Amino acid sequence: MKIAILSDFHLGYERFVDDAYRQAEEALTKASELADMMILPGDLFDVRNPRLEILAQGINLFRAVARKNWKARVVAYSGERRLFTDIPIIAIPGTHERRAQSAGNSVELLSLAGLLIDASDATVEVEKDGEKVAVFSLGGLSEEKVRETLKQLNPTPVEGAFNVFQFHQSIYELLPFSNDFIKFDELPKGFDLYVDGHIHSKVEGKVFGKPFLIPGSTVLTQLKDAEQEQKGFFLFDTKANSYSFIPIDSREFFVEKIDVQNKDIRQIQSETEQAVERLLKKSKDKPVIRIVLEGELKKGYKNADLDLVETLKRYKERGVVEVSNKIDEEDSHEEIESLRSGTLENVSIKDYGLGIFIEQLKKSDYSLGRSPTELFEMLSSDQKKEKIISEIIEMLFVKN
Ligand SMILES: [Mn+2]
Structure with missing residues (x-):
């Protein structure tokens, strides 16, 4: 069977809300044409409580997918939810959809509408022409609960099937921040393919000698160097036991580094303009350009x-241009050095913040029973402050 692996659409992502929709649509359309089934490891939506317009986007996208005449069908399911479709679109909620406890989430909602299957914490078996693929899905959860949850759920491969393990978590080897993050060799053994979401650039690795794949997001979000690669999804062929990456037409993104060493302001300005002009010329549509100024000023x-504010204004119609200033001033040497040599480059600001938050809570003898990750998720929500605080108070003191 051919399995499409698509992740992190981030529908509703404010900065590029149209891109998020259009690029998810292209990925889903291509994947529907090429694949017998789909695996979607989380973050289909960008926020925990998407606006109705954004939920409607999700419904529109998956209704179109559901209309295809899928030959592969879901034939068995080990979980406790009710399934409302047997089409093989197998999803989980990710970090961005996860809500406290059993509050329900947007992926679950699409599952209730029969547009896909929220396969959290269960095995779904798909069959086509006598061939079987079994997918165990770990629904997105707080990082420090992963080990314990895996122990409880004890994901086991299905005999006679091609077995996939799907999840949406940080992996210590890829994000070396917190000991809460699970390591490759702690993943359950015996699966033929491991699929993860969460990380927004493509990752191709091996676990226990088997492929480990992260397709990355379909939309630009973090503007890190690695996101300059083309966006897309994986297509895995179980018969050939091989896979390919199918690119989608995503907004172009360029990072250009300019060394300011021994240059005066005018020179830096003109080099910035030249770089932007050159990149604008070579791209087909409005690209995102990030100019990184680094080095020591004259x-x-x-x-x-x-x-550079005036300079940047000039490009408004032709692209999204931003300048990230990493110039050393004498006082800030140490700080900048530690950021550079640290792992910040490969990690989202959110994960970085989470690391700091956990550290601080540890120092403060926090003992309210709820995990720091869960608390962090709530605090960093996009809702109004009052709402967040009342939700947290409810969670900590009422619902227990
Ligand atoms: Mn994500």
């Missing part, structure tokens, strides 16, 4: 002298 100049 003596006598200050960061504050460098004002």
